[in-house]
Amino acid sequence: MATNPIPQFPAGFLWGVSTSSHQIEGAAEQREPSVWDDFSAGAGHIKDGSTAAVACDHVHRYPEDVALLRDLGVGAYRFSISWPRVNSPGGLDFYDRLVDELAGAGVQPVPTLFHWDLPSSLEEAGGWLNRDTAERFAEYVAVVAARLGDRVTKWITINEPAEHTLLGHALGTHAPGKQLMFDALPAAHHQLLGHGLAVRALRAAGVTDIGIANSHGPTWAASEEQADVEAAGFYDLLLNRLFAEPVLLGEYPEGIGELMPGTDIGSDLKIISEPLDWYGINYYAPTRVGAPEGADIEFGGVTIPAELPFTVKQIEGVPTTDFGWPVVPEGLTELLTGFHERYGDRLPPVVITENGCSYDDIDDQRRIAYLDGHIRALHRATEAGVDVRGYFVWSLLDNFEWAQGYARRFGLVHVNFEDSAALERTPKASYRWFQEVLRAQR
Numbered sequence: 001m002a003t004n005p006i007p008q009f010p011a012g013f014l015w016g017v018s019t020s021s022h023q024i025e026g027a028a029e030q031r032e033p034s035v036w037d038d039f040s041a042g043a044g045h046i047k048d049g050s051t052a053a054v055a056c057d058h059v060h061r062y063p064e065d066v067a068l069l070r071d072l073g074v075g076a077y078r079f080s081i082s083w084p085r086v087n088s089p090g091g092l093d094f095y096d097r098l099v100d101e102l103a104g105a106g107v108q109p110v111p112t113l114f115h116w117d118l119p120s121s122l123e124e125a126g127g128w129l130n131r132d133t134a135e136r137f138a139e140y141v142a143v144v145a146a147r148l149g150d151r152v153t154k155w156i157t158i159n160e161p162a163e164h165t166l167l168g169h170a171l172g173t174h175a176p177g178k179q180l181m182f183d184a185l186p187a188a189h190h191q192l193l194g195h196g197l198a199v200r201a202l203r204a205a206g207v208t209d210i211g212i213a214n215s216h217g218p219t220w221a222a223s224e225e226q227a228d229v230e231a232a233g234f235y236d237l238l239l240n241r242l243f244a245e246p247v248l249l250g251e252y253p254e255g256i257g258e259l260m261p262g263t264d265i266g267s268d269l270k271i272i273s274e275p276l277d278w279y280g281i282n283y284y285a286p287t288r289v290g291a292p293e294g295a296d297i298e299f300g301g302v303t304i305p306a307e308l309p310f311t312v313k314q315i316e317g318v319p320t321t322d323f324g325w326p327v328v329p330e331g332l333t334e335l336l337t338g339f340h341e342r343y344g345d346r347l348p349p350v351v352i353t354e355n356g357c358s359y360d361d362i363d364d365q366r367r368i369a370y371l372d373g374h375i376r377a378l379h380r381a382t383e384a385g386v387d388v389r390g391y392f393v394w395s396l397l398d399n400f401e402w403a404q405g406y407a408r409r410f411g412l413v414h415v416n417f418e419d420s421a422a423l424e425r426t427p428k429a430s431y432r433w434f435q436e437v438l439r440a441q442r
């Protein structure tokens, strides 16, 4: 572990940790089902055969979890609001109590309004492939803002529409399990439209501090061969530009608009590009991409089908997490300076809304090294002129890591899922380390 202190970030820089509703809440019987409940019930969908019916049982244990946040010393807590819970009697009361508990602990709440747990009833009506879902989303957002807006000032509309499109609608390894390949693009468009309509609903409720949480990463061509460079460019377009450009520039990258549903894209783009107060980026790793090789590839828990016009390759010579993801802190500096160059003053201040890694141990020195490296890389981006206002570690707790179940541990706090009655929380070495980092930044 590095011993020299992490450089000082500007006063007012927001330090936090992130979670999401489906991954930690449990208390599934107190809410409507979501696409993730349905998907998890399907044989072979979740690696360890688990579900999130109980997860970390956060709905019942939130006072303990908020105490962990307080002791950690974070300024902010990013969590998500479960749309199926809000639809259920007493659902909003839970978030009411959570927000009050956070206020008592001196931690700023930063809710995300959609982190992949769509109510099953909406999925039955077509889910994100149906434009109507975007309108329903805005109605739900208005209800939540009316209830919590007196105490919650900072909001995130949606989380990672890229992964939700790719994994959930194109490849089918995530809920709702659709395997539509490029016909999944309308789901991307409708999530982005939902984002824009949500921004409008929040503004109408008087909110002045709004962001999105988009996942991005540098794309590295496997070689200088033209075929690899082209494949990497296409991957960059799908992961980065397809989700950043409609939001930041009000346009889709060339060629993508034509693949979209037969709607009036032009007027939708006006909604999608409603100005944001900041732009949230989830960063984990760069991707090395090459020309297709005519065979399916297993990568980071996902099968990349042979028919895609690219393949994903191992980055050589770097450590990997227990999930097999490459550890490349410089990728964060490269990503941010690259965005700064690409989008100039169209890019609002940036907040890193997720960054973290999966390791199994409680004495998690490798997580400390990962976080240390990434926070320094973030600082280098600020020195290079990128306006970064906050950094959130994924995640506070070990939790239900989607298709991987409980087998992947991203938490600063260990949760003992073996003993489902106790679900004991144990702060890891990285929790203590982050506590010290935060103390030194104050």
Ligand code: FCB
Pocket (backbone or CB within 6 Å): 020, 023, 159, 160, 163, 215, 282, 354, 394, 401, 402, 410
């Ligand atoms: C991101 C998700 C988050 C978590 C991390 C590891 O893609 O937004 O919920 O699963 O990955």
